[in-house]
Amino acid sequence: MAEALMNHIDPEAIVLGVDTDSREAVIRLLAEKLQAAGYVKDSFADAVLAREASMPTGLPLGHAVNVAVPHTDPEHVLKPGIALATLKKPVAFANMEDPDEPVEVGLVFLMALNDKDRQIEMLQEIMATIQSEEAISGLMQASSVDDVAAVLK
Amino acid sequence: MSKKTVLFACGTGIATSTVVANAVTEAMKERGITIEPRQCKATEVRSELTGVDLIVSTTQLPSDLDVPSIVTLAFLTGMGKAEALDKIEGELRK
Numbered sequence: 001m002a003e004a005l006m007n008h009i010d011p012e013a014i015v016l017g018v019d020t021d022s023r024e025a026v027i028r029l030l031a032e033k034l035q036a037a038g039y040v041k042d043s044f045a046d047a048v049l050a051r052e053a054s055m056p057t058g059l060p061l062g063h064a065v066n067v068a069v070p071h072t073d074p075e076h077v078l079k080p081g082i083a084l085a086t087l088k089k090p091v092a093f094a095n096m097e098d099p100d101e102p103v104e105v106g107l108v109f110l111m112a113l114n115d116k117d118r119q120i121e122m123l124q125e126i127m128a129t130i131q132s133e134e135a136i137s138g139l140m141q142a143s144s145v146d147d148v149a150a151v152l153k
Numbered sequence: 154m155s156k157k158t159v160l161f162a163c164g165t166g167i168a169t170s171t172v173v174a175n176a177v178t179e180a181m182k183e184r185g186i187t188i189e190p191r192q193c194k195a196t197e198v199r200s201e202l203t204g205v206d207l208i209v210s211t212t213q214l215p216s217d218l219d220v221p222s223i224v225t226l227a228f229l230t231g232m233g234k235a236e237a238l239d240k241i242e243g244e245l246r247k
Contacts, residue, residue: 051165061232073165074165097212097226098213113168116171116192123169123171123172124172127172127230130230
């Protein structure tokens, strides 16, 4: 399990039960949180959206909730960190493997990445988390930052 | 077997390809194959192919590359991981 994923997620950048129809709204909301907390530049949101359009990040997991891990090039990032959103109803992202295939996403990890070496642990923890159905369902049911921390600690 | 050079690609060349590079390099070590991992953006693979034995990517690659390639999300989602490793080992032992 992902023992320390919570160390990389800023509590100020956790939004639970987001109610929207668009992936752009989710990405902008999380990018705003990361920017307010000093992780990214103001160019970050647009850069993530542009990248998502050509190189999508939806990951079909084969169970109830799929995940997206939007991110972009390091020049838009000030320091590494993660924002997390759970969605009230799924929003369509495209499949990382096949941009023409929609993936209904319920859980979004927006990643600010700018250092290849330091990111390895963070990325591996995200991937370990999303490979656990128990962790995903715990996150989807979370109603507070403490709930999230309890799942990810 | 001599060292094999594998080019790991993803959208940014620093994110998902890093996870995949680590997972594959370690798994192949257990299978007796030493990998020298390289990483790049999927859009830049064409200019990074010198000396590369295999490309493993999490996202679509340009068509008609001269190097064998495998596109898989198995190392991110956990689904089909064993099959993907078998396929990679098969390519590297050719």
